[in-house]
Amino acid sequence: MTSLLGKTALVTGASRGIGQAVARRLAADGALVAVHYGSNAAAVHETVQLIEKGGGRAFAVRAELGMAGDMDTLFTALEAGLLAWTGQVRLDILVNNAAITADSIETITPETFDRLIAVNTKAPLFIIQRALPLLNDGGRIINLSTAATRIAMPEQPYAMSKAAVEVLSRSLAQLVGGRGITVNAVAPGPTVTDMNPWMLDDPEAQQVVGSGNAIPRVGHPADIADVVAFLASEAGRWVTGQIIDASGGSFLGPRI
Structure with a gap:
């Protein structure tokens, strides 16, 4: 596929899981992808290698989100990479995927909650703020949310933390629509990644969880990456301000 040929993309949290799948898919579609990671250098190296082996182009950018100076660190590396690869500092696609999980309300601490908000909510807001001057007219902003915003x-x-990102996506779409920029959120359901380690190597757990979906299986990173790729493409030009549920129909109701 070459639908994104000549485009540039930044995918945060792209060294593994859904982020890696998104980065690989956008690169396969022709985009030059900046693969962001926080600390796992081995994982990001593997991701870049996989993209290159598939004929794509990518470079790694490191920044520990939620820490002091994270935006400066991220955008210094991003701008240097874009300049080296393309001769200019312009961006077409921004995918805010990086996120962390946390305990339930019974056990979470104020410190853990502050860290959760810093990575999942504050970082996407300020990444968008810094990216908007670099984003070409007609660009794409895609924020990863979760089906847990509509399910108990x-x-x-x-x-x-993710519900706030959905609100941001809707209101931002209105703000930047005059430039032809679309803004959407993609909300996965339970997905087999290392953020859900209890499912990784447990087919029985996957079957139990998947049975709650209209399509009775759990999600896989490629399922989500395909939705993101659609929104990033020209085919997604008329979709904006939306929360796209990409959960296979998690908990739509009882089976009859």
Whole structure:
């Protein structure tokens, strides 16, 4: 596929899981991808290698989100990489994927909650703020949320942090629509990644969780990456301000 040929993209939290799948898919579609990571250098190296082996182009950018100076660190590396690869500092696609999980309301501490909000809510806001001057007209902003914002799940603080991102996505779409920039959120359901380690190597757990979906299986990173790729493409030009549920129909109701 070459639908994103000549485009540039930044995907945060892209060294593994859904972020890695998104980075690989955008690169396969022709985009030059800045693969952001926080600390796992081995994982990001593997991601860049996989992209290159598939004929794509990518470079790594490191920044520990939620820490002092994180935006300066991220955008200094991003701008240097874009300049080296393309000769200019312009961006077409921003995917805010990086996130952390947290305990339920019974056990979460103020310190853990502050860290959760810093990474899941504050970082996307200020990444967008810094990216907007670099973003070409007609660009794409895609924020990863969660189906837990519409379903009563045990991870209440995590759902809270993502609900704010959904509100941001809707209001931002109105703000930047005059430039032809679309803004959407993608909300996965339970997905087999290392953020859900209890499912990784447990087919029985996957079957139990998947049975709650209209399509009776759990999600995989590629399922989410395909939705993001659509929104990033020209085909997604008329979709903005939306929360796209990409959960396979998690908990839509009882089976009849």
